[in-house]
Amino acid sequence: MDKQVVIDNEQELEEYMSVPHNETVELMKKLDGDILILGIGGKMGPTLGNLAVKALKKAGVRKKVIGVSRFSDIESRNKLENLGITCIQCDLLNQEEVRQLPKVKNIIYMAGRKFGLRGTDYLYWGMNTIAPSYTADYFSDSNIVVFSTGNVYNFWPCDSPGPNETDPAVPYGEYSNSCLGRERVFEYYSREKGTKILLYRLNYAIDLRYGVLFEIGKQVNEGRPVNIEMGYANVIWQGDANNIALRCLEHVSSPPEILNVTGDKIRIRDIAARFGEIMKKEPVFEGKESSTALLSDNSKMKKFMGEPRISLDQMLQMTAEWIQSGGKSLEKPTHFQTRDGQYLD
Template sequence: MSLAGIENEDQLELALSEPGPEAIAAMRDVPGDIALLGCGGKMGPTLARMALRATEAAGVSRRVIAVSRFSDAAVRDRLESWGVETCSGDLLDEEFLRSLPDVPNVIYMAGRKFGAAGNLPLTWAMNVHLPALVAQRYSDSRLIAFSTGNVYGTVDRRTGGSVESDEPNPVGEYAMSCLGRERMFQHFSDVQSTPTVLLRLNYACEFRYGVLVDLAEQVASGQTIDLAMSYVNVIWQGDANSRTLAALPLAESPAKLLNLAGPEILRVRDVCERLGELLGHPVRFTGDENDDALLNSAVEADAQWGPPRVGVDDLLQGIAAWLQRGGERLGKPTHFEVRDGTF
């Protein structure tokens, strides 16, 4: 899959929602409508659109329903223009949650990270209490729930990254609450026999946001790059979307854990130097490099579906070209460099 020629947001969102063969196969094999809860964020809209496109490519019919507060009305309008149905409301409102359509497939994307330290009770409500409510509301559905590689804690890069069988070691209340989210879905998967997959994501990236965009913006503006978090792995959001849909047939009870990440462990220094070449800017660094970082191993997912369609250098070239032409950014830094778990 080539990212060359993407010059505007319409083209970008078309690329982000292009389903891979694994997503099309899943939409053929898994019957019924799909609801995406917390669909108004960075990843949800193109995932919903991909579900529709994969459904059409599979030659089947289904409703795709996006649920969010939709604080940005333009996101809701865009989803509806693509043919996605929308429901607007607060998922923490149990009456609203009960009013949502009964569907056999649910993708849970709601959560709180940015500003988590500023209102920790709300962080725990969103990341632990709400998953319990959703798991009970959709006890008879197939559930895919997003988690994060932060639950593992940092590991030595020479290990190849954390694998699904590793014991969690979360640092900070955000990561702890994310482990709490997993435990709620695991508990209700056990007691209700709800087929579930928990996706531990590190890190989805496109042209408007993500770790590589954060680094590219720092390079372009002449900032000094802090090397404290010296390694990272990323995955093109379009590939993360496709693998999310492909995970639906894998849902089982007890809940299945699956890492969602790129296949390579990237050295931040090397990434920045490559971005410096592409952007025509010198790069300055500060701090000592560390061998440990928040890293996921994608070995299991890659064995299931093969390597991602988009390689890292293609992504770097696309991001650099996007920045040089003044392309839109979401203004939502990942804070991947945080080592103490405070977001």
């Protein structure tokens, strides 16, 4: 049984999500060069930046952690500066601005456009292919971990472990196709210029303020029906995902390495039932489980990185506690239930 961790507020949550693993600290001792995080202003970037700062401190190493974003949210910039991260405002779709960024050896590329309004599909392609092109061209001497998504695979049979890195990427819908576009643009530069890259295919990070578990937990708590047509998914604690992202800097290569990053497959019905037990509520279901789902085989990740540190039950307990005590929501739905390829906000 896992030790129960109780998180009372956002500050405690952010600290907990940015605890460095020993392997991350060891990596910092031998890493050559500073760290640049592109697209730091989103849901995962601030805790990744904080994690990098803490790992460097624990390793006793002096390096810069630089965060780049448009900083649409100015508050987030101030918070990052206070953590010891040097912030640079830059629109990665502006090539002149990209060319003024400092050349840094280690890059985590997290920028992207996720979901939008009907009729704005072209924005996916702009953000997910043009910005990668400016970045990869300018930083061709750097090592780059590129955040991508398990959406580049199509639905896979639920009675299988899901697609692994050697399976074909056949994305469904414009968003997912643009994400494969992001990968292919980086791959192009990697093969043409020898840039060392790792394509980090993430399936659903778990924060307590957003994510697949948060959404299901909220529905159970409020007595709303849980749709089980997308019957399975893969999730991973954001702190584990971020530690792995930094450690991926050791696994970059040309042509690019590919890594599925996620936890073991979970059944949505079972997750809702477990929330029901913890919250003492009876879950209500709607829909019929499909025979396929968006899945990801994490065997290679476990071989490279070991098991995620935070178990599913621990994530469930923390999420239930967070929801029942009225914890904040980022109001950023994952749309993990989507089956028609259209991720609309």
